[in-house]
Amino acid sequence: MKFQEVLGQKSLCAAFPASLKSGHVAHAQLFAGKSGYGSLALALAVAQYLLCSNQGDDDSCGECPACRKVIKGVHPDLHFVYPVVKKKDSAPVSDDYLQQWREIVTSPYFSLDEWIEKMGGEENAQPMIYAAESANIIKKLSLKPFEADCRVVIIWLPERMNEECANKLLKILEEPYPGTYFILVSEQPERLLTTIRSRTQMVIIPMLEKGVIAHELGRRYGLSAERGRWLERIAAGDMVKAIELLNDESNRAKNREMFISLMRLCWTRDMVPVNRWVNELADAGRERQKRFLTYASEMLRENFMRNLNKDEIVYMTPEEEQFSVRFAPYVNENNIVALFAAMEQAAIEIGRNGNAKIILTDLCIKVMQNIRPTT
Ligand SMILES: [Zn+2]
Secondary structure, three states: OOHHHOOOOHHHHHHHHHHHHOOOOOOEEEEEOOHHHOHHHHHHHHHHHHHOOOOOOOOOOOOOHHHHHHHHOOOOOEEEEOOEOOOOOOOOOHHHHHHHHHHHOOOOOOOHHHHHHHHOOOOOOOOEEOOHHHHHHHHHHOOOOOOOOOEEEEEEOHHHEOHHHHHHHHHHHHOOOOOEEEEEEEOOHHHOOHHHHHOOEEEEOOOOOOOHHHHHHHHHHOOOHHHHHHHHHHHOOOHHHHHHHHHHHHHHHHHHHHHHHHHHHHHHOOHHHHHHHHHHHHHOOHHHHHHHHHHHHHHHHHHHHHHOOOHHHOOOOHHHHHHHHHHHHHOOOOOHHHHHHHHHHHHHHHHOOOOHHHHHHHHHHHHHHHHOOOO
C-alpha cells in the first residue's frame, strides 16, 4: 500500500517518508490506534516504502517487483505476526494462516472479528499470539534479508501475546538485528508489558479526519453524502466501525424484505412462491436464518405494540413503519403467542442443525394458520 492510498492521516503520511529516508526512525515502532483509524494500513505503507527499490521522496513507487510483492503480502523480507485461533491439539503460529492473512490484508481496514471469521474460528474464539511464535521470528531473523537491504516485521495486535511470547519478544527487541524494523500495531498499548513499550517509539494514530469516511463510503458503495456523514458521525472516525454499521443496515434491509414477503405470501396462501421463499432462505446458511428469525420476532413485537397503541415503545425504521401501517392490525392477542412460538421453535431447530427446508416450510404453515385463520 502506498502512503497516498492510506485513508486520511495526511500529516503522518507526509512525515514518514522523509524520516524513514534520513534514518530518523527507531527500529522498533509502536503504532497505537484503532484498526479503523488505519494503523495497519500505515504500517503496510511504511513497510512498502522501506522495501521499495525505486522509492520517491514522498512515496513508494507501487510498481517495482518489491512493491508488488508487498501488495500481495508475499515479500520475503516482510514478516507478519498476528493472533491466531487454536487448532485441535497444537499451538498454532501465524504462518499456519498465511493464506487467509494475505487475502484479508489486501484491504487493511478490518476488525478482529472479521479476522476470526476468515480463519474459520468460532464466534467467541479468543485468538492469541502463542509462545511458539517467538522461536519462529528468531528463526526468520537469523537469516540474511533475501532481496532488500532491510526487512520489516509487522506485529498486529501484540497485546494478544501470551506472557511467555511477550518475554521472548522483549529479548528480540533488545537484540540488535541490523536493518530490521519492527512495527507493533496495537489497539490497546496499555495492555503491553511496560518493558516492551519502553523499547519502542510510540506513534499515536489519531481518528480519521472529518470527511474522510463519508468520502470513502461514497466512493466504495455509492452512498449519498448525507448518509455518509451520518455514518461517519456515529462511527467516530473509525472506518471499520462505519463499515460494520453499514453492513448492519443492509442486513436489516434484507431481513425486512424477507419478513414483508413472508407475511404477504402467508396471507395469500400461495404455496408456489412460499416454496420459493423457503428455498431462498434455506440456501442462505444457518447464521442468516438465525438472524432472520430474531428479526422477525422483533418485528412481530413492534407491530403488536403498535396495534396496542404503545407507540412510545415502538422502535422501527421509516421503511418498517411504512409496512406496519397496514400490517399491525393483523398482529393481535389472538395470534401473537403462536407466532412468537413458531419463530422460536424454528430458531431452536435451526440451531440443532435440523433440515432448514423442512423447518422453514413448517414455519410458513404456522404463520399462515395464525395470520389469517380460515375459521
Ligand atoms: Zn517500489
